[in-house]
Each structure stands twice: as structure tokens, then as C-alpha cells.
Amino acid sequence: MPNRKFGRASDQRAAILKNQVTTLIINGKVETTVARAKEISAIVEKLVSSAVKESDNYTTKEITVSAAKIDGKGKKVLKTKTAKSGAKYEVVDREVKTKTVQVDNASRLAARKAMIKWVNKSHDAEGNIINPVNKIFDDIAPRYAGRNGGYTRIIRLGARRGDGAEMAILEFV
Numbered sequence: 368m369p370n371r372k373f374g375r376a377s378d379q380r381a382a383i384l385k386n387q388v389t390t391l392i393i394n395g396k397v398e399t400t401v402a403r404a405k406e407i408s409a410i411v412e413k414l415v416s417s418a419v420k421e422s423d424n425y426t427t428k429e430i431t432v433s434a435a436k437i438d439g440k441g442k443k444v445l446k447t448k449t450a451k452s453g454a455k456y457e458v459v460d461r462e463v464k465t466k467t468v469q470v471d472n473a474s475r476l477a478a479r480k481a482m483i484k485w486v487n488k489s490h491d492a493e494g495n496i497i498n499p500v501n502k503i504f505d506d507i508a509p510r511y512a513g514r515n516g517g518y519t520r521i522i523r524l525g526a527r528r529g530d531g532a533e534m535a536i537l538e539f540v
């Protein structure tokens with residue numbers, strides 16, 4: 368847990384940091400106070416460096432998947448069956464396919480679980496669910512593959528009107 372208290376109870380402090388870390392990962396930048404930006408930066412640096420380290424630590428595996436057959440209009444194809452009693456009924460026609468899936472190795476899975484502590488699942492403008500952990504591994508980590516730290520920058524904006532708090536923009540480099 369970070370050092371700064373921000374004048375809040377620990378559960379509120381954790382919620383603020385979690386929300387802002389998630390916002391930074393999804394949007395690429397967040398506007399906040401300088402003190403919060405420093406804390407968020409420290410957290411995100413650790414998450415990204417962990418993702419960069421574990422980026423290629425997975426295997427692929429073929430699995431069999433049973434899925435409903437779909438007709439041209441996008442509806443499920445039905446077929447008629449006969450029960451032992453002679454009654455006829457319809458069931459969804461299914462097809463079995465093989466599919467290649469990615470399986471994380473133990474250390475990569477542990478890194479993902481550690482990241483889940485610092486992010487919330489989010490939604491985009493269309494309402495689709497975005498998993499920030501997947502975004503870190505799929506989008507952010509490959510950008511910084513050859514870099515050792517320094518993934519974020521803090522740009523100071525000046526005092527906030529109202530309470531005079533020093534404001535900053537935190538963004539990925």
C-alpha cells in the first residue's frame with residue numbers, strides 16, 4: 368500500500384487509487400493532484416514492468432468447443448428428434464470445433480492476479496466490458512518491451528481554483 372494518506376480512511380484511499388489507476392490504463396491519461404499522481408505513477412510502473420517481464424510467458428493449447436450451428440439470418444438451427452415414447456421434439460443442432468487458446472504459465476497468472484488488486488473492470492462508451500489487465504498485457508506492455516522503467520510522466524498544471532491544490536496530468540510516455 369502506498370505511503371500517502373490523503374486525509375482519508377484506508378478503504379476510501381484504496382478506492383480512489385484503484386479508480387484512477389484504472390482510468391489511466393484505459394484512457395492513457397488522468398488529471399489529478401500531484402500527490403495522487405505520484406502514488407498512481409508508482410503503482411502503474413510496477414504493473415507495467417510486471418506485464419513487460421511476463422509478456423511472452425504463455426503456451427497455446429487446442430481445445431474442443433461445442434457451439435450451436437447458426438443459419439444465414441443468425442438464428443440457431445433446430446433439428447427434430449424422436450423420444451422413446453414416440454413424441455417428437457426439436458433440439459439445437461450443434462457442431463464440434465477445435466480452437467486454439469492461450470494458457471498462462473504460473474508466474475504470468477500470478478502477475479495477473481496481483482494486477483487485479485489495483486484495477487476495476489470498466490465499460491467503454493458502447494457499454495462493452497473492458498478488462499484493464501488484458502489491456503495492460505495486450506496493448507501497453509508490447510509498447511514498452513525494450514524499456515526499463517519510466518513508463519509514465521507527470522506534467523504539472525498549477526494550482527486548482529477553489530482549494531489551491533497543485534494539479535497535474537499523469538500519462539503514459
